[in-house]
Amino acid sequence: MTEKVHIAVALDGAGWHPAAWREPTARPTELTTPGYWRDLVRAADDAGLVLATIEDALTLEGRTTESDAGIRRDRVRGRLDALLVASFLAPLTRRIGLVPTLTTTHPEPFHLATGLQTLDHASLGRAGARIVAGSSPQERANFGRRSDGPAGFPASGGVEDDPAWEAAFREAGEVVEAIRVLADSWEDDAIIRDVESGRFLDRERVHNADFEGEFFSITGASIVPRSPQGQPLITALAHQSIPYRFAAEHADVVFITPRDAEDAAAIIVEVARAAAEVREESEPLRVFADLLVLIEDTTQQAHATWNRLEERAQISTDARVVIGTAETVADEIRALAAAGVDGIRLRPARLPADLVAITEQLVPLLEAAGVLHQDDGAPTLRQRLGLPRRVSRFAAQEVFA
Amino acid sequence: MSRRIHLAAHFPGVNNTTVWTDPTAGSQIDFSSFEYFARNAERGLFDYLFLAEGLRLREHRGRIHDLDVLGRPNTLAILAALAGVTENIGLVGTLSTTFNEPYELARQLATLDHLSNGRAGWNAVTSSDAFHGANFRRGGFLDHGDRYRRAAEFAELSKRLWSSWREDAIIADAETGEFLRRDAVEQVVHTSDLFDIDARFDVPRSPQNRPLIVQAGDSADGRDFATAHADVIFSLHTEFEDAQDFYRDVKGRLAAVGRQEDDLKILPAASFVLGDTLEEARERSREIALAQVRPETAITYLEQVWNRDFSGYDPDGPLPDVDPDTGPESAQGFANRHAAVRSRIAKLREVAETEKLSIRDLIIRLTANHTFVGTPGQVAADIDRYVQERATDGFTVVGHLTPHGLDEFTDRVIPLLQERGTYRESYEEGATLRETLGVAGEPVAV
Secondary structure, three states, rough: OOOEEEEEEEEOOOOHHHHHHHOOOOOOOHHHHHHHHHHHHHHHOOOOOEEEEEEOOOOOOOOOOOOOOOOOOOOOOOOOOOHHHHHHHHHHOOOOEEEEEEEEOOOOHHHHHHHHHHHHHOOOOEEEEEEEOOOOOHHHHHHHHOOOOOOOOOOOOEEEEEHHHHHHHHHHHHHHHHHHHHHHOOOOOEEEEEEOOOOOEEEEEEEOOEEEEEOOOOOOOOOOOOOOOOEEEEEEOOOOOOHHHHHHHHHHHEEEEEOOOOHHHHHHHHHHHHHHHOOOOOOOOOOEEEEEEEEEEOOOHHHHHHHHHHHOOEEEEEOOOEEEEEHHHHHHHHHHHHHHEEEEEEEEOOOOHHHHHHHHHHHHHHHOOOOOOOOOOOOHHHHHHHOOOOOHHHHHHHHHO | OOOEEEEEEEEOOOOOOOOOOOOOOOOOHHHHHHHHHHHHHHHOOEEEEEEEEOOOOOOEEEEEOOOOOOOOOOHHHHHHHOOOOOOOEEEEEEEEEEOOOOHHHHHHHHHHHHHHHEEEEEEEEEEOHHHOOOOOOOOOHHHHHHHHHHHOOOOOOHHHHOEEEEOOOEEEEEOEEEOOOOOOOOEEEEEEEEEEEOOOOOOOOOOOOOOOEEOOOOOOOHHHHHHHHHHOOOOOOOHHHHHHHHHHHHHHHHHHHHHOOOOEEEEEEEEEEEOOOHHHHHHHHHHHHHHHHOOHHHHHHHHHHOOOOOOOOOOOOOOOOOOOOOOOEEEOOOOOOOOOOEEEEEEEEHHHHOOOOHHHHHHHHHHOOOEEEEEEHHHHHHHHHHOOOOOEEEEEEEOOOOOOOOOOHHHHHHHHHHOOOOOOOOOOOOOOOHHHHOOOOOOOOO
């Protein structure tokens, strides 16, 4: 039997290659217009992709390792708040999961939680979040509220070598926990509208969060009644042990960056081991492999395009790069599926060009090959991924009380 | 020339004036309710939709207050979703200057302005109490006296961030490889005892240059803030002479800061009840008031003012003849019901005695005294009079039902306002909210 996968797409500016905005198919002056985002996500939705992540950062230069990023003028600059872009797209799309990137260091966890719940209401159960830990010095200067945080990536490349990064992951974990507690704070049937007794809700079924963490506390219940998914889908990108542990503890979906299928199999084992230590079997962790793709009609064209991009700006990326035809990418996906990943998150090198190739060429190929999970009409994003609707922890308490 | 009427459509909130016991009352949280309300308001050519904010569920005597509607969306997220299903109507939400940070809120509002093609607005409020603060990182960190100082610096910083991108910042020249123009983004540096910011903003200049700012506080500080920063005042002055006094006071302050009368619109909250005859409208008004102030609502209101248990009192009887409990307050999240309690109670007693009102009728008088009651023709004439005689620039209209509360107003009053020639016949194609409202999108003073 062929292993099946879900296909997701990661959206960022003019695409993942830093020179993508200079391509003739790019729309570089429209990157902050509603029409640009509507076109991209509707195309992904119509093609049946399971979810779209939307990048975000709280700085002009974004999440970059370029040391001169602050003064460069040859890179895309300017973006919109991802949670609001996702909210805007909610009523304009039908099936696709909407997964904005959330920075966890500066924003108020209460606002993040209620924003996600609102996205879930507006999308009728398609809300998710990609959780990012840590902050850069520029982010901290933009906010001016706290000075603690990592100075940059540690020279070793391993976040476990920097106490500030470890703290950042602990804080990100608390933010996820707060999001989940607040999502649970109203039980499903809290609103009773009982005209007889004059009570709008049953206050026994609305609970204070009473969240006390190392980094912040939240006393009250959410202001948003429970949303269709119960809890939003939590996702995280992870490349190393601490992030794997973070994902195992806090996420529903982890995006990994394997070098190849063999590496993917090894990472899946490591993630599964981490997961076995911290979570119930009834709460599976879905593993998606990231691929950065450039797709043309011929392999030759694809490489010529890639070379043109690289002459203009050299990419530095954590993900495996696949350059070729839709068949080339489909072969990679089949190999990763065989290695056991649940899904693939594609990062288009160019937008909209490579997204168009994904929806018009790659998806039909994968469908024909029987590699793609068919959309079975499951009502929510979580259910479409085979994840259970989480029961409110407060409702569970009552059962056992 | 006659003055133009401006109207905002207030999505019903969580006060007792939103009647949920009516069989036609719909969900307060489903997106379909918001979409319906927004589309209807757009059909009525309202200037903007207005949404209040929730930061904590209200409590009464240590428990969640369960008599009124509870639960609402995150302001920014729901407005962004509504941007996707509307074309012309402004999208204005309440957002705190205390429990947000300038960089983040400025980028969110600029984002909303981009996503709506220039229809974003911000009702800046200054709540600072520890009850709401308990849901946020810093708790009740801000002294009451610093609220407006922080709000003013916050607004000033927001304006600087919004204007920090040159309008022509993005060249995107594929040949030369220049995406940004040289010196396209100005550094915003601000150091005070409240903020320490050295920022480079990441959202390009938005269609309105800066989103609309609305202000609702009525204190001297509030009026000063409005004079300096606001484009609209959401006031509570609806009694005609009082409204005229307020109008004169606030508009009189504008010249000193180089602003014109029209640069700041005054749109007080207004409720309405219609009937085919005045008598029928009055009967309906009474029915709606009784639904808005149920017996338990009246008692609860008094309990919040007195800070005492009045469960044994008859809502149709006289006011309790006891003193307030001035100990720790048991009601949380309501607008200052227990503040200045002794003078307030004296005033309540005076009103109740002079007008011979029961507890319930007194609370109806206080919270469910409908602004405009009459035939559609009478209501239209009244609204027009307020505007023509400089008592207001229009109103923030609130219905008593979600989401159908403004259907009747749209169907029956709006056409009559149009007949009077003082309300728009259509939106101007592609107009921003500032253009619709007629408030100058002046270059931001930095």
